[in-house]
Amino acid sequence: MMRAAVLRDRQFVVEELSRPVPGPGEVLVKVLACGICGSDLHFVRHAHDMVEQARKLGAPTEELERGLRTGLVLGHEFVGEIVEMGPDTARGFLPGDRVCSVPFVLRGAAPVLIGSNPETSGAYAEYMLLTEALLVKVNSGVPDAAAALTEPLGIAIHAVNKANLQATDVAVVLGCGPIGLAITAVLKSRGVRHIVATDLSPRRLELAMTMGATEVVDGRDQPGAVAKAAGHADGAGVVIFENTGAPGMLAKLVLEAPAKSRLVLSGIAPGEESFHQMVAIIKELQFSFIIYYTPEEFASALEMLAANVFDWHALVTGVVGLDGVNEAFKALEDPEVHAKILIDPQQRSGLRTLR
Amino acid sequence: MMRAAVLRDRQFVVEELSRPVPGPGEVLVKVLACGICGSDLHFVRHAHDMVEQARKLGAPTEELERGLRTGLVLGHEFVGEIVEMGPDTARGFLPGDRVCSVPFVLRGAAPVLIGSNPETSGAYAEYMLLTEALLVKVNSGVPDAAAALTEPLGIAIHAVNKANLQATDVAVVLGCGPIGLAITAVLKSRGVRHIVATDLSPRRLELAMTMGATEVVDGRDQPGAVAKAAGHADGAGVVIFENTGAPGMLAKLVLEAPAKSRLVLSGIAPGEESFHQMVAIIKELQFSFIIYYTPEEFASALEMLAANVFDWHALVTGVVGLDGVNEAFKALEDPEVHAKILIDPQQRSGLRTLR
Numbered sequence: 001m002m003r004a005a006v007l008r009d010r011q012f013v014v015e016e017l018s019r020p021v022p023g024p025g026e027v028l029v030k031v032l033a034c035g036i037c038g039s040d041l042h043f044v045r046h047a048h049d050m051v052e053q054a055r056k057l058g059a060p061t062e063e064l065e066r067g068l069r070t071g072l073v074l075g076h077e078f079v080g081e082i083v084e085m086g087p088d089t090a091r092g093f094l095p096g097d098r099v100c101s102v103p104f105v106l107r108g109a110a111p112v113l114i115g116s117n118p119e120t121s122g123a124y125a126e127y128m129l130l131t132e133a134l135l136v137k138v139n140s141g142v143p144d145a146a147a148a149l150t151e152p153l154g155i156a157i158h159a160v161n162k163a164n165l166q167a168t169d170v171a172v173v174l175g176c177g178p179i180g181l182a183i184t185a186v187l188k189s190r191g192v193r194h195i196v197a198t199d200l201s202p203r204r205l206e207l208a209m210t211m212g213a214t215e216v217v218d219g220r221d222q223p224g225a226v227a228k229a230a231g232h233a234d235g236a237g238v239v240i241f242e243n244t245g246a247p248g249m250l251a252k253l254v255l256e257a258p259a260k261s262r263l264v265l266s267g268i269a270p271g272e273e274s275f276h277q278m279v280a281i282i283k284e285l286q287f288s289f290i291i292y293y294t295p296e297e298f299a300s301a302l303e304m305l306a307a308n309v310f311d312w313h314a315l316v317t318g319v320v321g322l323d324g325v326n327e328a329f330k331a332l333e334d335p336e337v338h339a340k341i342l343i344d345p346q347q348r349s350g351l352r353t354l355r
Numbered sequence: 356m357m358r359a360a361v362l363r364d365r366q367f368v369v370e371e372l373s374r375p376v377p378g379p380g381e382v383l384v385k386v387l388a389c390g391i392c393g394s395d396l397h398f399v400r401h402a403h404d405m406v407e408q409a410r411k412l413g414a415p416t417e418e419l420e421r422g423l424r425t426g427l428v429l430g431h432e433f434v435g436e437i438v439e440m441g442p443d444t445a446r447g448f449l450p451g452d453r454v455c456s457v458p459f460v461l462r463g464a465a466p467v468l469i470g471s472n473p474e475t476s477g478a479y480a481e482y483m484l485l486t487e488a489l490l491v492k493v494n495s496g497v498p499d500a501a502a503a504l505t506e507p508l509g510i511a512i513h514a515v516n517k518a519n520l521q522a523t524d525v526a527v528v529l530g531c532g533p534i535g536l537a538i539t540a541v542l543k544s545r546g547v548r549h550i551v552a553t554d555l556s557p558r559r560l561e562l563a564m565t566m567g568a569t570e571v572v573d574g575r576d577q578p579g580a581v582a583k584a585a586g587h588a589d590g591a592g593v594v595i596f597e598n599t600g601a602p603g604m605l606a607k608l609v610l611e612a613p614a615k616s617r618l619v620l621s622g623i624a625p626g627e628e629s630f631h632q633m634v635a636i637i638k639e640l641q642f643s644f645i646i647y648y649t650p651e652e653f654a655s656a657l658e659m660l661a662a663n664v665f666d667w668h669a670l671v672t673g674v675v676g677l678d679g680v681n682e683a684f685k686a687l688e689d690p691e692v693h694a695k696i697l698i699d700p701q702q703r704s705g706l707r708t709l710r
Binding site for chain 2 (some may be wrong): 004050053057059162170241245249250251255265266268269270271272273274275276277278279282283284286287288289291292
């Protein structure tokens, strides 16, 4: 058996579940740490609207509805230790190895998102299954807390790669949650000279400075971050990373962005967004919507954490056991205290705030 | 003096205007041919709404309003013959040379769009001014009608370049007006193996086949062009060129497009467009909005026409003198007859349909 935080009707309930048994090509890992992702918060809040919306769009909803009925174990930003190898494995990994993985298991040849249904349980649990072929080994010098940041940092690397960034480009980071902060760190590591970060929270802006922002702007101020970045551009390109998902933000950016701006959008606006297409055309804007990363980008995120390129400690603001997941979700509503909270499923403690 | 078709309150009126005098760095050209652009049609129909919308968005409208009050000479797809050199010119061009130019004149160091105000008159006239530094020479083997297609072909080359196209990519061309048809020809010249073109007009679909489409789909049919292209993709990328500007098209494409599709949007939807941002994010779509080209792309369009890479004759469906411009605008409302009509300002004839 194992303990897991099961999502039931917008609340997590700690339950004893059977410990899963690895199938061919799979390994069982003991979860050492798992980050709480903004998309988990979004999911808990909006899962029922998502079903509704997907149904309207004609997308399949059975899987999701079954998950919500049966209970789901979320958690896709994890590091674990291999405790058992399934059949047809051990092509390079051994029990005791610490590993990360992109949040998919291969069922047949098809990747299935971890945490998206009751059969592919996530890392809000003491144990989970992973596909050996997707594992990345975590070297001994890398703390669990750093390895658990691989996934969000992978998204940040992907975002910056999608922007096709030049070192002369000026960057705007809108929304300094963990993704925005990680993007800031990646931009800094790429030598971008002007990184203007903006958020409504003073604490988040402080963290943005720690990650390498060269200028921070309160989201309520005028002129805003885009205008300030444009002032530095001097003929160079402006790249805008939109991580807030705030309704109406895209329309605002289309009006504010200088001509030829590239927008990289990771923020999930819950409904329909509208904008003036003629303005986007006259300015020749580019929108790149992103959600994942390539396996190479995921691996390079772990390398970046191992190399201590930036102060990743600053991102990890809390640790909590499985019994404190509801408390942690509540705490994450206040950006003044927390950025990333890690779940340690082997602990029984409540939320511990670091620093 | 010279004759010009002046736009006054949605109608063109042929008037005698003073022949312009070239300033420093400028040349006077006799206009040999000028294409009627879709954006000219859009402008005549929507200029007053555009003022209204620009005012709402806080953009400057004085210039446009003055133009509409005083009368405008449109025309930005032209070829001309140099008849007079202004002061500080002749750094490589001579009277008698045939030339094209990107549709701007430099006033001070700033580029001003030709046809956008009464001082920078366009090519719906016997004569016009151009900036020598922006001229491209037309070789003697290239007919006027081909050279007049340089501008729209430049947009098509730009569209394809913005898509960052691979030869294995599958392409969809939505809307087979002159831009869609030129994009089709460029895709063909780049070796794209699947080019699925769609339009509501059978005649336009015929022209798309002539330009190199490998498959054509009536815009009313199900499954549509995007689904058909996706069927050919087999893991390759899908690039969708949206040239219709039809309201609601973007929302439809976001739902229909396979994951990772790149959308290149040249069609000017007149109002606000909305779409499901979450769907765009889950699919990692990319939107590139385009309107112009680089000077290099413009020059390479003329080279492509000179090399007879595709049957450009098929695009030119009519020729008209200045007195027939209203008739030509009316005729362009029916896609079954005309694609591109060229104005020959030196003629007095009405609309002549070719082929």
